[in-house]
Amino acid sequence: MLRPNKHSHPDQTVLAASTVLLAELRRKRAVPYGDLKAVLDKASHGSDFLFTPAINLLYLLGLVEYRATADLFEYAGQ
Amino acid sequence: MGYPYEDLDDSQFERLVVQCMRMLFGEGVQSFAAGPDGGRDARFDGTAARFPSTADPWTRITIGQAKHTNATNAHFSDSDFSGPGESSVLSEEIPRIRKLVADDELHNYILFSNRRLGGVTAPLITDRLAQETGLDRSRIFLAGVEYMDDTLHAHPDILRRARIDPIDGPLLVSSYELAEVILEIAKGLEASPPPDDAPVVDRVTYDEKNRVNGMTPEFAKLLRSRYLHETHRIGRFLADPANTDALRLYEGAVEEFQLKIVASRREYQSFDRLFNYLVDFLFKRDGALSRNRRLTRAMIFYMYWHCDIGETPDAQAQ
Numbered sequence: 001m002l003r004p005n006k007h008s009h010p011d012q013t014v015l016a017a018s019t020v021l022l023a024e025l026r027r028k029r030a031v032p033y034g035d036l037k038a039v040l041d042k043a044s045h046g047s048d049f050l051f052t053p054a055i056n057l058l059y060l061l062g063l064v065e066y067r068a069t070a071d072l073f074e075y076a077g078q
Numbered sequence: 079m080g081y082p083y084e085d086l087d088d089s090q091f092e093r094l095v096v097q098c099m100r101m102l103f104g105e106g107v108q109s110f111a112a113g114p115d116g117g118r119d120a121r122f123d124g125t126a127a128r129f130p131s132t133a134d135p136w137t138r139i140t141i142g143q144a145k146h147t148n149a150t151n152a153h154f155s156d157s158d159f160s161g162p163g164e165s166s167v168l169s170e171e172i173p174r175i176r177k178l179v180a181d182d183e184l185h186n187y188i189l190f191s192n193r194r195l196g197g198v199t200a201p202l203i204t205d206r207l208a209q210e211t212g213l214d215r216s217r218i219f220l221a222g223v224e225y226m227d228d229t230l231h232a233h234p235d236i237l238r239r240a241r242i243d244p245i246d247g248p249l250l251v252s253s254y255e256l257a258e259v260i261l262e263i264a265k266g267l268e269a270s271p272p273p274d275d276a277p278v279v280d281r282v283t284y285d286e287k288n289r290v291n292g293m294t295p296e297f298a299k300l301l302r303s304r305y306l307h308e309t310h311r312i313g314r315f316l317a318d319p320a321n322t323d324a325l326r327l328y329e330g331a332v333e334e335f336q337l338k339i340v341a342s343r344r345e346y347q348s349f350d351r352l353f354n355y356l357v358d359f360l361f362k363r364d365g366a367l368s369r370n371r372r373l374t375r376a377m378i379f380y381m382y383w384h385c386d387i388g389e390t391p392d393a394q395a396q
Contacts, residue, residue: 006384007313007316007317007325007328008317009314009317009318012317012318012319013319045318046318046319046320048320049319049320049322050319
C-alpha cells in the first residue's frame with residue numbers, strides 16, 4: 001500500500017496523501033479531525049480510503065498525535 | 079460436488095458418454111470415429127441390459143448423442159440449445175434424427191449433455207423431439223448433469239474406462255476438498271501482509287512489443303484504434319484506492335493469463351490468434367463476459383498494452 005506500483009496514480013497514494021496532511025499540519029499545528037479530512041477530500045480523489053493509512057504513516061514517523069478529548073490532530077514534529 | 083464436465087474436451091466427453099451407455103445398455107455399444115457423425119455418437123442394437131429398467135428394457139436400435147459445452151452452469155432450456163430458432167443445437171439435430179427414423183436406423187434416442195435439466199424443461203423437449211421425429215415419448219431420454227453425476231457415482235469405473243487421464247484432464251477426485259483447502263489458505267494469507275504488488279517493467283514501444291510477441295501490424299492497429307481510449311478509463315478505475323480489491327482480482331487474472339499464454343505460446347503462430355482464443359474462451363465460459371464483449375476485449379487489450387501479459391523485450395533480455 002505504501003509503495004506505488006504500476007497501477008497507482010501518483011496523486012492517489014498514501015505518500016501523496018501524507019504529504020498533503022503534513023503540509024496542513026505544519027501550517028496550522030493543530031487541526032480538527034473533520035477539517036483535516038476536508039483538506040484531503042479537496043486535494044485527492046479516493047480520500048476516504050487514503051486518510052487513515054496516511055495518518056497512520058505520519059504517526060509511525062512521529063509527526064502527528066491525536067488528541068481524543070478535542071478530536072484533533074496535532075503536529076508533533078520539529 | 080459434480081464432475082467438471084466443462085473442463086473436458088469434446089472427444090473426452092464422447093468417450094465418457096459411450097462408457098455410460100455401455101454400462102446401461104451392454105458392451106455392444108458401438109462408438110464412432112471423430113468427424114461428421116450423422117447424428118449419432120454411439121449405437122446399440124439389441125435389448126438393453128438395464129435401461130430404462132431391467133423389467134422393461136429398450137429393444138432394437140438405440141442411438142446415443144453427446145452434446146458437450148465448455149460453458150459452466152449451462153441448461154437444456156438455453157435458447158441456443160433447445161430454442162425454436164434454426165441455429166439451435168436441437169433444431170439442427172432433429173432432421174438427422176428424423177432421417178435415421180425414416181431409414182429404420184433409430185428406435186430409441188438418448189441425448190447426453192453437460193447441461194442442467196429442469197423438471198419443466200424435460201417434458202417440453204421430449205414432446206418436441208417426439209412430435210418432430212415421430213418417435214414415441216417413452217423412447218426418448220434426456221440425460222443432463224444430474225443424471226450423469228448419479229451414474230458416475232454409482233459406477234465410478236466408467237471414468238477409468240473412458241481413459242480420462244487426470245494429467246491431461248481435470249482432477250478425478252472431487253474438487254470440493256481442494257476448494258476447501260484453497261479457501262483456508264486464502265483466509266490465512268489475508269491475515270498475513272499482502273503480497274508484493276506487480277513489478278514495474280521498463281516501458282517499450284507498442285511496435286517493439288508487437289514485434290516480440292508476433293502480433294501483426296494490422297491487428298495491432300485495429301486493437302489500438304478501437305480500445306486504446308478505454309485503457310485510460312480502466313487505468314483510472316484500477317488506480318482508484320477504493321478499488322484495491324478489484325486490483326487484486328485483476329492481478330490474479332493477469333497471473334493466470336500470463337501462465338496460460340506462456341504454456342500455449344508455441345501452439346499459436348501469432349499473438350492475434352492467441353488474443354482471439356483467449357477472448358472466445360472467456361465468452362464461452364462466462365455469461366457475464368459474453369454480455370460485455372467489448373469491455374472484455376478492451377480489458378484483455380489493456381493487459382497487453384500495460385505489459386501485464388505477453389512478452390516484453392525487457393523480460394526477454396533476462
